[in-house]
Amino acid sequence: MGIYLPIAEMAVNVFVLLAMGAAVGFLSGMFGVGGGFLITPLLIFYNIPPAIAVATGANQVIAASFSGALSHIKRKTLDFKLGTVLLIGGVVGSTVGAYVYALLRALGQLDLFISLFYVVFLSAVGGLMLVESLNAMRKTRAGIAPALKKSGQHNWIHRLPLKMRFRTSKLFVSIIPILALGAGIGFLAAIMGVGGGFLMVPALIYLLKVPTNVVVGTSLFQIIFVSAYTTIIHAVANQSVDVVLAFCLMVGGVAGAQYGAKAGQKLRGEQLRALLALLVLAVGLRLAFDLFVEPNNVYSLTAAEAE
Amino acid sequence: MRRAALSILAITIMSLGFASATSAQQTANPETIEIGLSMDHVMITAGFSGTDLTIFGAVDNADPFVSRQGRYDVIVVLEGPARPIVVREKERVAGIWINLDSYKFLNIPMSYSVATTRPFQDITDPASYKQLSLGVANMYLQPSGEDFRSNVTIERFTAALRELKQTTGLYTQRIGGVEFLSQNLFRATLRVSPDVPVGTHRARAFLFKNGVFVRETSAQLAILKSGFERRVFEAAHQHSVLYGVFAVVLAMVTGWLGRVLFRRD
DSSP, X not given: OEEEETTTTEEEEHHHHHHHHHHHHHXXXXXXXXXHHHHHHHHHHTTOOHHHXXXXXXXXXXXXXXXXXXXXXXXXXXXXXXXXXXXXXXXXXXXXXXXXXXXXXXXXXXXXXXXXXXXXXXXXXXXXXXXXXXXXXXXXXXXXXXXXXXXXXXXXXXXXXXEEEETTTTEEEEHHHHHHHXXXXXXXXXXXXXXXXXXXXXXXXXXXXXXXXXXXXXXHHHHHHHHHHHHHXXXXXXXXXXXXXXXXXXXXXXXXXXXXXXXXXXXXXXXXXXXXXXXXXXXXXXXXXHHHSOOSOSEEEEEOOOO | OHHHHHHHHHHHHHHHHHHHHOHHHHTTSXXXXXXXXXXXXXXEOTTOOOEEEEEEXXXXXXXXXXXXXXXXXXXXXXXXXXXXXXXXXXXXXXXXXXXXXXXXXXXXXSOEEEXXXXXXXXXXXXXXXXXXXXXXXXXXXXXXXXXXXXXXXXXXXXXXXXXXXXXXXXXXXXXXXXXXXXXXXXXXXXXXXXXXXXXXXXXXXXXXXXXXXXXEEEEEEEEEEOHHHHHHHHHHHHSHHHHHHHHHHHHHHHHHHHHHHHOOO
16 A cells, blocks of 8 residues: 655555564564664665655654653653753754754765764674673673672763762763763764664663663653654754654554563563674664665766755 | 637638648648646545556647558657756765765756657657657756866766656656547557656647657646645645644654553563
């Protein structure tokens, strides 16, 4: 069944969109990420113009993360205070990101930068997570209890000024790295159409040493607001949010997410992280392939500004 | 009014009879071509996946001798609204494919669909097509001329533009898409792509006799988004802040509903 997208101005198959949303929703429910890093490249592979894929991806991420955050609120595994500080940084970052986005689009290099950002971040995060989770798996097999948070162990981040206490996360840490992290992820969210969960989750665990059970909920909380902000900014600046497209993806996504969350509970933490790492790496490699292999057609068309 | 029309008709019939009697008179009464669209607008609705547009037409003052031999040819074109367009060319830089060179064209029809009675080479010669700017291979694509580039470069970009428009299905040709139903009545079937741009499209019909261009005519066709699609588009452009807020609220409600309906914990 075809459906006409009023903003993208093209006809697509509604079942493809629902299936795409459901598959990504399942994975995002399983791993506790918004799924933006999967949905935006998938939309681009499906010939949706990148500008619309990015803005609409941000919109769809809200639904998935809102749904996820609700269950974390219920389980009290959401640190509102930490989330709010991350968010302040995020708003600044995504405002800058939206300007850079418009600038790159005018230069005709937007697609390249979207791909480059994806390749760099997905490969780096995927690679690091894979190494870490494989190590953790080896340790569990050897019978050593995994310890991500060792008390008394501090890195340079904990020596920065402007410290603040976060009770839910059992943290006493400077707000500078938190704001910076939020800003960096907000910036990427605006350019890549992602909530940044795949960056936020490892950063909170490894850099700030936030307890793993609080990480997912807090990350989802901040993602809701950053992607909501990104969606509105794109809607105002570029008119590139397609609600019909986003809605089809969301419907598939929220259904898939609930089943994914259930499937995720059956797996152990390090297995989950290893699988997520493989998935992230696969998407990164697929995009790298497009950058390095000669395209079918070296030419492309873009609508020019009328004079 | 009716009487005037009748008398014109009578004169036409008389002259028709006269024309077929003497071939010298034929040149004084050249053939004309007319077309009529089965509809004056095409609605793009939620389920739109392209359509076939039928255009009926007639050749007036047709020479029965020529039409019996099948020496009349008709080419019908449906041309979308024209916009400036930039063609970008990727090149390998440090192993990565990057958009490097680009060239701008002006007034490029966003869509262009052609139907002909016979293959192009059997109707008339390439020079005539060029002159008429007719057919995907021969239509004139206006270079912007704002930066001085060699003709070779411009031709390279022009060829790329033609090819890309064809691969995306926006420029199509249907050989045999025009059929003569009688000696002077014809029917053209044109492809309207699922990605057809909205706006005013122009249908043009070209008549050829013995391989020589005789006359052309045109009609207009509006391609519109239907109520819902149009409202969404207008909302996104005219009330973009509200539209953005709506998109966010919609996502939250969907997320909440999804949890209520599908919850598994």
